[in-house]
Amino acid sequence: MTSKKATRGKASGATARPPKNPPKSPRPPQSAAVEDYLETILQLIDTKGYARVIDIAAGLGISQASVTNMVQRMDAGGLLKYEKYRGLTLTAEGRRLGENITHRHSVLTEFLRMLGLPEDIVYRDVEGMEHHISPTTVAALVRLNAHLKSSRYRP
């Protein structure tokens, strides 16, 4: 608990603690939502060869309008290249980020399965937790997974 971080607004806390406030330009996002989009987009591209707005929307379970809006901001943020009505492609950075996220997702999923949890719970917990795990922790989980596997851990 503790610490909220301020949605991103104009922190400078009257009573607040760390007033850290990055200048920030127009609209480049960097959030849990963006990670979900990247993950879905990468999966679509690697699966069907392209990522249409409608498929991203279906994959995330949200409206097409929401996707259009976010995709435009992600273009502004340099995560992907977007041409209205034409389609989109990930930039090098977007792909790299997407692959990190996907890896993290896999590691976490493997870990929870190792605990003997039912698939639906694994799925939901991974969904929620994945955006909050540092690279260091991911690495530690990779090692733990290997250990649990080799030691034949039975929940």
Next chain:
Amino acid sequence: MTSKKATRGKASGATARPPKNPPKSPRPPQSAAVEDYLETILQLIDTKGYARVIDIAAGLGISQASVTNMVQRMDAGGLLKYEKYRGLTLTAEGRRLGENITHRHSVLTEFLRMLGLPEDIVYRDVEGMEHHISPTTVAALVRLNAHLKSSRYRP
């Protein structure tokens, strides 16, 4: 990834997936933010005997105004009893919830420490992840922690 859940607005997805839309009354909240508040409030009460707005604000690193606002909504949600300018007390439900949350926090912290992670990373990852772990997973982690301890797991 996949699935966003819609902030809570008026889902009914044009393209969206599960249009589940609970009626919802005035303002009863139930979110990660509320969990952070409950955790801080419970800690203050069990430590100092009471929880003042200014201390909650300091604990969460946000403004007093934000706390006042949330505390009023939590009162409406039945998590605590609040009297303007006078103070607040947790309801039975609020305390029960707070204790669950605190327990989850401890279990998760112990787990990450077991992985040999540095304290600052443990702290931040717990902050982020704790709101997304199901009771079932918490139980599984308790067992895993015991196992790792007895097997003298060394990262």
Next chain:
DNA sequence: AATCAAAATTAGTCAAGACTAATTTCTGAA
């Protein structure tokens, strides 16, 4: 009892991200 600083509250904003409705563009038949 009067006063003043600390604590709390109110009022009004803001940003993210989702939504609906309406409009525009694209595309595959006919």
Next chain:
DNA sequence: TTCAGAAATTAGTCTTGACTAATTTTGATT
């Protein structure tokens, strides 16, 4: 080539949860 339906975009809202500024209440001190 035309056109209807599918896909995408725009415009405008809404909710959550933070923020600042201004105001009010409380409580300790004189």
